[in-house]
Amino acid sequence: MPTVKNAVIAAAGLGSRLGHGKPKCLVEIDGVSILSHLLSLLNDVEDVRVVIGFEERAVISEIKRIRPDVIAVRNPDFRSTTTLHSYAAGARYLKGDCLFMDGDILFEPDSFKRFVATCKPDRPRLAITKTKTKDAVFLDLEGDMVTRLRRGEPSEYEWANVAWLPVGFFEHLENTPVFEHLAQFMPIEAGILTSYEIDTETDLLQAQQNRHLFCLDTAATAGALAP
Amino acid sequence: MRDTATQLHYLDAYRLEDHEYNGPAAESRPSGTCFAFDLDGTIxxxxxxxxxxxxxxxxxxxxxxxxxxxxxxxPFEDSFRLRFAILRAAGLERVQSIVSEVQLDPYIVEFIRENRSRCFVVTGNLDLWIAPLADKLGCEFFASTAVMQGGRIAGIHQVMRKSVPALKLKDRFERLVAVGDGFNDIPMFDVAEIGIAYQGVHTAPDALISVSNYVALDGKSLCRLLRTL
Known part of the structure; x- marks a missing residue:
């Protein structure tokens, strides 16, 4: 039985830095939406929830096309709250641990699956990836433990905005970014994977240049086969 | 010709559940979670x-x-009266026979059967028309009510406003989870703690989605979600 039974994808944001006028999870590379790519990676996860906000109707349609057994969770306050609140809304009423991730990331599938396969109950983990941008969330590492997530001086690795955490971590919230909220739970074990987050046009270009890493044809096939 | 009081009494034998709001029960405190389902296009x-x-x-x-x-x-009430006027020509037995053969979502039916005492059907449809489904599902129904005359449905007694049974359920249960797919489910969602817009059959209207917490796209995942609540 796979350990990871629950996953929450935060896809409510405006994506204003990218400025495509649509949710970032619907941005396509080689005709495959990021959401389609993510859901194909989560094929073995029974309970997947996508938190929606901006242009929610379009995201619902894409979910229905790809994988109608995914639940859409509404975050109507997406304009005034952070991803932290989307994570909390997505994991509400769940128990145990959950895989949390942002809906604007492309992964090298094998590295993602390795990360997921090594998640264990009651052992929080943060996915980290080689630093690619200057405005990422950087981190301090001691051995394989992340002792701090922070902005500022770049580190060799950045947080990949993926985490395996107990849902209880999201019970008491302030309106802070996720990485600031997680400070109280440090240190947290790190797991390395290869990912590209799409925040800006430069990120998108970089991802397009590395498109061979993401095996997007698999996601396209999964989407096409969906009922 | 029966007088009104007699007619109402006569109806009691047929009516699934009268939905007049009688105020909170004096003694029992509401507890637990209940589930209110729309019927058409949901179950x-x-x-x-x-x-x-x-x-x-x-x-x-x-x-x-x-x-x-x-x-x-x-508006639902106007539309329902209009639709009833069109359909009243069909005999009750024929209608019930059609209704009894309608396909139900197997996952939702299973969930209701497992949780009979805390599942409720809240529908604008007519109690006498849908009576066969009440037998099949075995849970309590709140529906629009008909007036019988001479063994035939003579008219509509009351068109369902879904906020009324929803409030009634909240006297009995601490938390109400509402599931529906249409515009007339909005008053029920307004009262419920958790609203789930269901798109397994139809696309739910934006107005319903805007008052919902979740959108479920098929019966299986809907019931998986319900089991976590």
Whole structure:
């Protein structure tokens, strides 16, 4: 039985830095939406929830096309709250641990699956990836433990905005970014994977240049086969 | 001719559950979670009234009216009275026979059967028309009510306003989870702690989605979600 039974994808944001006028999870590379790519990676996860906000109707349609057994969770306050609140809304009423991730990331599938396969109950983990941008969330590492997530001086690795955490971590919230909220739970074990987050046009270009890493044809096939 | 009081008494034998609001029970405190389901297009995989209309060759007209109602273009009560006027020509037995054969979502049926004492069907449909489904599901129903005369449905006694049974359920239960797919589910969602817009059959209107917490796209995942609540 796979350990990871629950996953929450935060896809409510405006994506204003990218400025495509649509949710970032619907941005396509080689005709495959990021959401389609993510859901194909989560094929073995029974309970997947996508938190929606901006242009929610379009995201619902894409979910229905790809994988109608995914639940859409509404975050109507997406304009005034952070991803932290989307994570909390997505994991509400769940128990145990959950895989949390942002809906604007492309992964090298094998590295993602390795990360997921090594998640264990009651052992929080943060996915980290080689630093690619200057405005990422950087981190301090001691051995394989992340002792701090922070902005500022770049580190060799950045947080990949993926985490395996107990849902209880999201019970008491302030309106802070996720990485600031997680400070109280440090240190947290790190797991390395290869990912590209799409925040800006430069990120998108970089991802397009590395498109061979993401095996997007698999996601396209999964989407096409969906009922 | 029966007087009104006698008619109402006579109806009690047929009515699934009268939905008049009688205020909170004086002694018992509300506790636990209950689930209120819309019927047409949520538990049933087809709308019932167009099915009945097909028997009368009025399918197109009925589908249009149903669509306009679900989208909130025509108020539910007006639309229901209009649809009833069209369909009353069909005999009760024939209607019940059609209703009893309608396909139900197997996952939702299973969930209701497992949780009979805290599952409720809240529907604008007519109690006498849908009586066979009450037998099948075995849970309590709140529905629009009919007036019988001479063994036939003579008219509508009361058109369902879904906030009324929803408030009634909140006297008994601490938390109400509402599941529906149409415009007339909004008053129930307004009262419920958790609203789930269901799109397994139809696309739910934006107005319903805007008052919901979740959107479920098939019966299986809907019931998986319900089991976590």
């Amino acid at each position: 049933t995989t087809e709308e019932l009234l167009p099915l009945i209309a097909a028997e009368l060759n009025l399918e197109t007209e009925m589908s249009l009216l149903t669509r306009l109602t679900m989208d909130g273009v025509i």
